[in-house]
Amino acid sequence: MQFEKYHGLGNDFIIFNYKDLMANNIKEENFPDLAVKVCDRHTGIGADGMMVLVEKEDRCQMIFINSDGSIVSMCGNGIRCFSNYIYNNKILDGTTYKVETLAGLLSLDISPDEKFNVKVDMGKPLLDPVSIPMSTSKEKFINEEIVVDGKVYKVSALLMGVPHAVIFVDNLENIDLVEVGKTIENHPLFPQKTNVNFVQILDVDEILVDTWERGAGHTLACGTGSCASVVMGELLGYLSSKVIVHLTLGDLIIEVKDEVYMTGPSEFIAKGEYKYK
Numbered sequence: 001m002q003f004e005k006y007h008g009l010g011n012d013f014i015i016f017n018y019k020d021l022m023a024n025n026i027k028e029e030n031f032p033d034l035a036v037k038v039c040d041r042h043t044g045i046g047a048d049g050m051m052v053l054v055e056k057e058d059r060c061q062m063i064f065i066n067s068d069g070s071i072v073s074m075c076g077n078g079i080r081c082f083s084n085y086i087y088n089n090k091i092l093d094g095t096t097y098k099v100e101t102l103a104g105l106l107s108l109d110i111s112p113d114e115k116f117n118v119k120v121d122m123g124k125p126l127l128d129p130v131s132i133p134m135s136t137s138k139e140k141f142i143n144e145e146i147v148v149d150g151k152v153y154k155v156s157a158l159l160m161g162v163p164h165a166v167i168f169v170d171n172l173e174n175i176d177l178v179e180v181g182k183t184i185e186n187h188p189l190f191p192q193k194t195n196v197n198f199v200q201i202l203d204v205d206e207i208l209v210d211t212w213e214r215g216a217g218h219t220l221a222c223g224t225g226s227c228a229s230v231v232m233g234e235l236l237g238y239l240s241s242k243v244i245v246h247l248t249l250g251d252l253i254i255e256v257k258d259e260v261y262m263t264g265p266s267e268f269i270a271k272g273e274y275k276y277k
């Protein structure tokens with residue numbers, strides 16, 4: 001099957017077209033197994049996740065699957081890569097794309113410059129535990145304490161398309177991201193697990209974010225996680241409503257208005273033929 005590989009600030013994805021998968025007799029029930037195999041960085045192509053594009057009348061649908069095979073509703077860096085694929089393959093016209101996801105219908109404004117910057121309306125965050133979801137009787141879960149290996153972490157949780165836990169720290173270098181991230185990802189408070197974002201504030205409009213992703217592990221960037229971090233920082237009075245998020249390979253601009261807007265680049269890496277066994 002024909003694939004294309006893209007990355008959004010190092011968060012990398014393999015994209016297939018649904019029609020091509022069907023033509024190769026790949027059933028939807030095989031998508032999770034295909035994702036695990038194609039995302040393997042030794043025996044596959046290698047990626048943090050896989051996306052399948054379904055062409056529709058005036059929009060496209062994005063099916064997103066983590067590298068562990070879990071199907072989830074949304075991916076911020078992924079949807080910018082997805083729009084790059086749409087543009088390159090001339091699937092939709094114009095420079096505003098509508099993309100259907102399990103988190104809802106999203107609107108993307110593309111500027112096909114050399115960095116292919118895209119502004120995505122990421123929708124509204126949800127803070128009620130039922131929506132996230134969380135197993136707690138609290139009305140909101142903000143700056144609540146979770147103990148990991150004897151250390152107390154102040155955790156704030158929200159749904160930004162997908163579940164996110166946000167932890168503000170003095171210095172990212174002092175955090176055992178893998179250990180703490182993995183523990184909170186799988187904490188009983190999160191019945192569908194969660195992504196975990198560690199945030200270091202540089203200024204009211206400038207932060208560093210490092211993310212342990214549900215179903216994908218430590219990634220170089222997380223778009224929904226960057227949005228979640230700014231939403232929570234603004235809510236707590238730490239941040240302004242427009243923030244530069246510094247990630248390993250570059251920056252995202254996050255604006256919290258009526259909805260949350262994310263602007264950032266994506267890059268085509270390769271295309272080719274993948275043999276699914």
Ligand SMILES: N[C@H](CCC[C@H](N)C(=O)O)C(=O)O
Pocket residue numbers: 011066072074075076077078162163195213214215216219221222223224225
């Ligand atoms: N990397 C993605 C997040 C994927 C979310 C996925 N890890 C999950 O919620 O299970 C992003 O840029 O928003």
